[in-house]
Amino acid sequence: MKDLDMYIPTYDDVIAAHDRIRPYIHRTPVLTSSYLDDLIGAQLFFKCENFQKAGAFKVRGASNAVFGLSDAEAAKGVCTHSSGNHALSLSYAAGRRGIPCHVVMPRTAPDAKKAAVRGYGGIITECEPSTTSREEVFAQVQARTGGDFVHPYNDPRVVAGQGTCSREFMEQTDGLDMMVAPIGGGGMISGTCLTLSHIAPEVQIIASEPEQADDAYRSFKAGHIIADDAPVTIADGLKVPLKDLTWHFVSNHVTDIFTASEQEIIAAMKLTWERMKIVMEPSCAVPLATIIKNREFFKGKRVGVIITGGNVDLDKLPWI
Template sequence: MQPTFQNIQEAAQRIAPLIHRTPVLSSESVNHISGAQLFFKCENFQKAGAFKMRGAANAVLSLSDEEAARGVATHSSGNHGQALAKAAQSRGIKAYIVMPETAPSVKKKAVAGYGAEIIMCKPTLQAREDTLAEVVKRTGAEFIHPYNDERVICGQGTAAMELIEDTTALDIVMAPVGGGGLLSGTAITTHAMLPQAQVIAGEPQGADDAYRSLQAGKILPSESPNTIADGLLTSLGTKTFPIIQELVSEIITVSDEEIMAALRLIWERMKIIIEPSCAVPLAAVLQQKEKFAGKKIGIILTGGNVDLEALLSKF
């Protein structure tokens, strides 16, 4: 069953005690440079540092007491793992997080800090899935998929709900796309609240499987993705793809150089720290200024969990 806007409204009520209602910020100078009126939903200020807290909280709080007692498990390179660990901690249950050895150290520390058990694996999807299967078999924990889970999709959709509630009527709502949990939740919400608005995604050229999947009409897995936007390396899921196919108008791909320029613009003009994945929709706006000229655009800034040492070395 495809999630509905009612499911997202229910998720918003369920997770309210566990999340921040993050601010919506704008910048005259960024508006001037882009030629559009931009409203940034700042999930970099969210608990655990990213929008992922919404989906993780909804999934954890949706569990029965019997399910919760066995704990939760997932595989994650960072933000979903952090969010699930924190959500589990808030409910007083165990969290088992399978992480690739290459995950940023700042994210490993955060997951450990929330009391989760970290299980390291090789940095391939196969290794992540195999290791997770062993953990679930050993512990009986409930697998909470990072994006291919209705409970997660509904939780992520609450960010767009708040964005739309806090702004005047938007012409376009934008989010980056990796596995598609945020984008599909955003699309359901926007379609219900602003039926005339378009939903447009930004995606790195070095990990453009969602763009290619929409063109092909079927899921084309991400193979050897290579981009600075390390939160967008995953392939679309079987639950997210049909929603995106139905409700998302377009996916625009951008280069790492364009992502870095957009990232730098937000850092310098808005004085807030975001991670590279967040900058992808703004990079798309800057790449195609004529398309977006004069439009009111809501952009979800997805998170601020930056590995500063690794990032600053690229400047």
């Protein structure tokens, strides 16, 4: 097995990942909205990973990691820490392989995501809502279980798996000028960078982030990683900081990072529910929020937008 701490995945890894995970994922649809096109003055194409298995794109990377393990490695199961979507995606993949999955989740994670993790057979240990607490509690869980650590994003197997999303996206559209996706830890953006730099290097890659958790934006402007420990934002999937592997892709391939306020994120989420009739979670509304906010930048362009997930706590909708 490759040394995961030193290995930067290649596009060959994306192709291998796609072949490996194909039986366990959906090829999600690409939708359009004439209303949103008119609003922005651009052609928008939405890759709907909210329709993905386990309700989020993260099942791609999780499945690649789980089904890439040897039988001996898989025997002890897998473990991770996650605010939600990676936890439930890894639980889904582990369940399909018939191995245990231990996950550390913040006690403040949405109840809907905790229920989904348990529904897929994942075993939850709760921690405080900070990166420090998450990593400390996880170290204890991994020491106790001996499971293979599948990091939510700073793992070449995960990045290669996430790269399959933009590979499908480019096959489903007749060329794009830009690709926009949320950024937290940077797994999806890194996979997007990995794929597009090989098959469509002319496509500009734009990352979107909450103003109240804008460490990636500040890192990008400063030229080095700046990590916040416990930012507060409605976009719960985007609270984690960049790591070395994802920073490699962000610093080398991302064109720019735009931010949106909490109010702008909620408005974009509600607008998509109303106009496209699809359910997305707050983290996934950040790209549209930044596109609306910076519409002159996108005007006249063909813009791909990755809707990363739809695991919403329906009892706590932000506009109620």
